[in-house]
Amino acid sequence: MLRRSSVPAASTSPLDDVPDVRDGLTSKERAVLWVLAECQRERNGRNVALPMLYGRVLEHVEMSLGELQAIVERLGARRR
Numbered sequence: 001m002l003r004r005s006s007v008p009a010a011s012t013s014p015l016d017d018v019p020d021v022r023d024g025l026t027s028k029e030r031a032v033l034w035v036l037a038e039c040q041r042e043r044n045g046r047n048v049a050l051p052m053l054y055g056r057v058l059e060h061v062e063m064s065l066g067e068l069q070a071i072v073e074r075l076g077a078r079r080r
Contacts, residue, residue: 016028028061028067029075032057032068032071032075035053035057035060038056050072
């Protein structure tokens with residue numbers, strides 16, 4: 001028997017791409033930041049690899065790898 005995630009998947013809406021008035025983040029950007037913070041907390045502050053982040057983000061929001069890369073770059077990720 002398959003179990004569903006305890007976190008409901010976000011519905012896709014045209015408003016998903018509209019930035020929030022309070023901070024200018026879209027719902028996808030906010031989800032990426034939240035998942036990134038959770039992963040960093042689990043890893044005791046260490047960097048999170050993009051594939052790990054992508055897998056976890058997909059549990060909450062539907063997006064392509066290219067979308068995730070664009071969001072991470074826009075939010076200020078640095079390359080090594």
